[in-house]
Amino acid sequence: MxxxxxxxxxxxxxxxxxxxxxxxxxxxxxxxxxxxARKDPDFQLGTLGPRLRGFAWEVLLQGKVIRExxxxxxxxxxxxxxxxxxxxxxxxxxxxxxxxxxxxxxxxxxxxxxxxxxxxxxxxxxxxxxxxxxxxxxxxxxxxxxxxxxxxxxxxxxxxxxxxxxxxxxxxxxxxxxxxxxxxxxxxxxxxxxxxxxxxTKHLHLALSPLTVFLKRPRFSQIPPLAGDEDFGLDTGKDVTRIEALQAYTCVECGRCTEHCPAYNTGKVLNPKEIILGLRAYLNAEGPRSEAPLLGAHLSSEAVFQCTTCGGCEYQCPVGIQHLPVIIGLRRGAVNTGKWEDDYGTKLFLNLERNGNSLGFASSERQKFIEKHALPYYDGSQEYCLWLGCMGAYDPQGREIVLALVEVLRYLGISFGVLRREKCNGDPTRRLGNDYLFSQMAEFNIEQIRGSQVRKMVSICPHCVRTISEDWKECGASFQIEHHSELLARYRDKLPAAPAGGERVVFHDPCYLGRYRNIYDPPREVLARAAEVVNPPRARERSFCCGAGGGQMFLGEEKGKRVNVARAEELAATGAAVVGTACPFCQTMFRDAFGTLPSPPPKLLDIAQITAASLRS
Ligand code: SF4
Ligand code: SF4
Known part of the structure; x- marks a missing residue:
């Protein structure tokens, strides 16, 4: 040299x-x-092992980037x-x-x-x-x-x-x-x-993404708790937390979140990449101490309320950005300050306040259903408390799924009972940002469950399972609950095996069971006892939402193509005789969408219904 x-x-x-x-x-x-930006109220470095493993996989080995x-x-x-x-x-x-x-x-x-x-x-x-x-x-x-x-x-x-x-x-x-x-x-x-x-440039991620991945919230779609009576969620710049600001500056604009977003892919205003870039633009223009509203010039209220909370964006992001706390945080900011006005939303909240269920039925209808089918009440002697949820207690199709599960549980000799009183677990209010109503729902149910000395619960609804097992922690509850696919999969060897040449079932992974709970194989293992299982083009972690989550089932979906129709067409195009579901919300959405299909639709059955039918044949 x-x-x-x-x-x-x-x-x-x-x-x-x-x-x-x-x-x-x-x-x-x-x-x-x-x-x-303000400190994150829930930040805890916690044990370093999971953070270091995540860092090694996502940053050093680039595992997530290569896998997707x-x-x-x-x-x-x-x-x-x-x-x-x-x-x-x-x-x-x-x-x-x-x-x-x-x-x-x-x-x-x-x-x-x-x-x-x-x-x-x-x-x-x-x-x-x-x-x-x-x-x-x-x-x-x-x-x-x-x-x-x-x-x-x-x-x-x-x-x-x-x-x-x-x-x-x-x-x-x-x-x-x-x-x-x-x-x-x-x-x-x-x-x-x-x-x-x-x-x-967007290459700022070279400097920030290792830190962002290391510091991200440990759980999927982890909604931070409100810090006291003055915290309404993401209303102004003062509400943005350090982790959210760091994530906003880390976006590499790769569009993976957008590619997988059901709202964006069906012609809605929502684009998850633009949510993150909008937050960054706000921070650049106004700063994190600004009292200017977040929803406005840089972030659209319409977009935020089109999200189905499917988690496709958060799951895909290669640099550790967590969209859902931001999207739900912005909804909280709008709902908790009374700025969100929506007739459908108001009706949902009123139904929950007055009747305790999201479907608007009189609560006595639940009692009648229990009595008509002689479902036992949980008295502490049974192994499981069967959580009915709004769909299982009031919706006709949801009730059929519950009755099918009851038939399978009895066949397997598993004892169960239902709660005397139960309200909506609070999932739609939680995802729509109504924290007050969510707490009311959760606290009522927590009291019922504690009073009944429940040890283990099972539910047909992945939304109930997620909210009870994760979101209720904010209310001080920690209950053991699992989805019926997990329970039945453990007993699969006791279920009758399908004869060769059984019906082809295309299985739709519910977002709240798959991406939220990481359960992909159990429902397939249960189905495989009774039928030949096939996957649609978008399956497992890449499953495409049915359009119900995040409270969308109760709101008006007016822009673009309906999400449930887009997914129903994809499932029907596989040529399978049956669409297998594992969530009563998915089943309702597909039932509505099948009415729009030009050719006769496939049958629509939950894994519990398919299993129960196999017991009778
Ligand atoms: S959670 Fe789903 S619907 Fe909402 S922005 Fe992300 S990908 Fe789109
Ligand atoms: S996936 Fe992550 S990095 Fe890529 S555009 Fe979306 S938010 Fe930005």
């Missing part, structure tokens, strides 16, 4: 100082806004690993500009490391070219508008790799030659131009 002249050192010093200053000026804005989009995922991972490998090389490169030699190119570790990074440089150059072709030629819709910024960044990365490879003594330009010196400066200028672009 040629020793630099004093003039070269001076120029490098000026350029490096400018580059670092520009880098910090922009980064400081994001860091400042994050630290200025294998080809572009590997290309992205190679660029990331290449950057890691280049960190030492870049420090050494700049040090050489000041006449310091941290790594020897002739011996020891350096001899091997320069060539090792050379392999990465080739991989990065190929990967970044592939990613640029995808972005500028293939142009998937969810990536959004083509930006010049992405093109400049891709070119700079490619040029960095090209100049590195050209500078390798054994393969590139002759060491000490004028051409090698020009190449050294080209590499340096590219590096110094790239550095300040990182925080000025």
């Amino acid at each position: 040629v020793q630099p002249s004093w003039l070269e050192v001076l120029i490098l010093l000026l350029l490096l100082g400018t580059s670092l200053a520009l880098f910090w000026l922009r980064l400081r804005k994001a860091v400042g806004a994050t630290l200025d 989009r294998p080809l572009p995922g590997v290309a992205h991972a190679l660029v990331f690993w290449g950057f890691c490998a280049f960190a030492l090389i870049s420090i050494n490169h700049l040090a050489e500009g000041f006449g310091l030699h941290l790594l020897s190119r002739e011996e020891g570790f350096g001899l091997v490391y320069f060539d090792f990074v050379g392999v990465f440089a080739l991989a990065v150059a190929v990967s970044i070219t592939g990613l640029a072709i995808r972005r500028f030629v293939a142009r998937p819709e969810w990536l959004g508008k083509v930006s010049a910024e992405s093109g400049v960044i891709a070119f700079l990365i490619f040029f960095l790799m090209a100049t590195y490879l050209a500078g390798l003594p054994d393969y590139g330009l002759a060491e000490g030659s004028p051409a090698a010196r020009v190449n050294w400066w080209l590499h340096t200028l590219t590096l110094l131009a790239f550095l300040p672009l990182i925080p000025h």
Whole structure:
């Protein structure tokens, strides 16, 4: 390596100082806004093991990126690993500009490391070219508008790799030659131009995403508790928490959330990427101490109330952004301050207040159903408390699912009883942001369950299971409850095996059972005893919502195509004779949607109904 002249050192010093200053000026804005935001009321670092495992999988191994989009995922991972490998090389490169030699190119570790990074440089150059072709030629819709910024960044990365490879003594330009010196400066200028672009563009995620992934809330769709009587949710900038601000600045605008959003894919205003970018735009324009409303110029109230809370966005995000606490937080801000006005929403809240159920039936109807079918009351001697929920207690189809499950439980010899009094668990009010009503519902039920000395509960509804097991923790309750698919799967060997050539059942994964509870195999194992199980194109973690969640079943879905129709068409197109469900909400949504299909629809049955039918045949 040629020793630099004093003039070269001076120029490098000026350029490096400018580059670092520009880098910090922009980064400081994001860091400042994050630290200025209010502290997260529920943040606990907790045990480090799960956080470190998540960090290793999502950041170091790029596991989530590769799993969800294998080809572009590997290309992205190679660029990331290449950057890691280049960190030492870049420090050494700049040090050489000041006449310091941290790594020897002739011996020891350096001899091997320069060539090792050379392999990465080739991989990065190929990967970044592939990613640029995808972005500028293939142009998937969810990536959004083509930006010049992405093109400049891709070119700079490619040029960095090209100049590195050209500078390798054994393969590139002759060491000490004028051409090698020009190449050294080209590499340096590219590096110094790239550095300040990182925080000025979506590539800010390079600096922030490791921290965001490490610090994200540990549970899926974890809604932070309100911090006292003055906390109404996300109403103004003052309500935005540090984790939410950090996540907003980390978005890499990849559009994975948008690609999987049922609302966006059926022509609604909602685009989860724009929710996160809207929050970032608000923080940039107003700051985290602003009292300007969050819903307005940067975030749309209409969009926020179109969300089905399916969790597809949160599940997909490769940089640890958690959309649901933001979306539900914004709903809370609007509902708890009385700013949300919606006839359907008002009717739902009134039904819950007056009748204790979301469907608006007199509560005595539940009692009549129990008595008509001689369902036993839970008295502490039975193994399970069978939680009916609104759908199981009042909806005709939901009741059929409950009766089918009762038949299977009796066949298996599992004792059960139902509660004398039960109200809605609070799921739709929780997701719609009405915290007061949610607490009322939860506290009433908690008292009933505690008073009945319940040990274990089972439910046909994944929404009930999620809300009781997770959301009620905020009210101090911790109950053991499982979905009937989990219970039945444990007893599957005692169920009759299907004769060969049974009906084909296409199974629809409910969002609140799959993404929320990570239960995918048990319902399939139960079904496989009675039928041949097939998957629709979007299954398991990628399942497409039925459109009911987040209170949507009770609201008017007026824009675009109906979500339930889009999913019902996909399920019917598999040609299966039966659509298998594991959630009474899904079944209701598909029952409505099947009426719009041009050809005779498949049968629609819950896994409990299919199992009960197999006992009779
Ligand atoms: S939770 Fe589902 S509906 Fe809501 S924004 Fe995310 S992907 Fe869209
Ligand atoms: S929120 Fe996550 S998934 Fe959505 S665009 Fe941003 S980085 Fe991608």
